[in-house]
Amino acid sequence: MESRTIRIGTRDSELALWQAHTVQNKLENLGHTTTLVPVKSTGDIVLDKPLYELGITGIFTKTLDIAMINNDIDIAVHSMKDVPTALPKGIVEAAVLERANTKDILLHKGLDFLDAKGTIATGSLRRQAQWLHKYPNHQVVDLRGNVNTRMQKLKDSDWNGAIFAAAGLERINLKPKEYLDLDWMVPAPAQGAMLVVAKEKDTYCLEALSHLDHADSKICVHIEREFLRELEGGCTAPIGALAEIEGDQIHFTGVLFSLDGKDKIEVSKTIKLEDNKNFGIHCAQEVLNNGGKKLMKKIKASLK
Incomplete structure (x- = not known):
């Protein structure tokens, strides 16, 4: 049987590394040898523009796609909601891991603002629109960066709260005691799911990753x-x-x-x-x- 070291590409944020380590552990438990290759994405570097202004769907995945096409990495681990619905030529979905919490949550500094005027931060058009639908007299401001950066920005600001995916905060133990479950908010497609991609012709990695696939999660996403x-x-x-x-x-x-x-x-x-x-x-x-x-x-x- 062919044996080689599987190079796992990941963004270098705490959450992305947590996700990559999870895949690494699962592969190593199956007897494979792996190594992590952290890569910075444009989405992490350009923090002063809203995502939709950067004009690339898949801004967080693009850098890893290029690394894979250049043969610097073998597989890449993503939050599935960041991945464009059309993958680059030659790259395929290799595994959808069992899905975590799908909810959005509000981190806040007290909830008395809900019935009055308030300012909420999010970089997502979906969250912005749903918040304004429910609270039309509130203001929504743009918030970018990885989970840690966004939490710090909320702390340093005079905003009333910011919206996060519950799964991201739970994975790296950052979910505070005080938060509000936004169970009325419909999540992003594939929220809470992790996707591993590989090269279409890389039968070794595709076979290895097939054991990580969770059937029900895959159907839903x-x-x-x-x-x-x-x-x-x-x-x-x-x-x-x-x-x-x-x-x-x-x-x-x-x-x-x-x-x-x-x-x-x-x-x-x-x-x-x-x-x-x-x-x-x-x-x-x-x-x-x-x-x-x-x-x-x-x-x-x-x-x-």
Whole structure:
């Protein structure tokens, strides 16, 4: 049997390294030899511009894609919600790990502002739109950087709170005692899931990683990403999606918002698990036919 050291590419933030170490441990438990190769991404370096202004979907994954194409790394570990729905030529999804918490949470300095005026920070158009939909008299400001940087910025600011993915904070033990579960907020497609990618022709790594794949998580995130791809067509928009398996059924909720949160188009459906093929696409088409086409045009025009 061929044996070689699997080079694991990762961003160098604390959370990204935690994710890479998790994959490393799982591979080593299966008897493989591995080494970590940390790489800085443009998304981590350029912190003074909102993500959508940088104009690249997949800004956090691009650097690792290039490292893989240049043969500097063999596999790369990502937060799946950061990964564009279309992967570069020659790179494929090798494993979706078991999904963690899908929720968004609010870190805050007291909640008395909720019924009054307030300022909330987030770098996500999806979170911004959903927050403004629920709290139209609040202000939302841009917040960028890795988890640690964003927590520090919140601490140093006069903002009332900032929105984070629960999974990210739980993974590196940064979730404070005081937080608010935003269970009304529909998460980003694939939120809480980790994806490992490899080269399409690298049978050694693909075989090794196939043992890390979690079937139910994979089905759910693929439905969510199908929904996203069908709606977006490569544009960043306030889109949320969550698929959950209960018994032999899948329940799906998908939303598209206007940037200011005023318009909301939602789809909610339950089907049999075995009927999941193209389910995300059908749900997206329902949104598009329900006013989504017009709304996406408006979003694209205003983000130019």
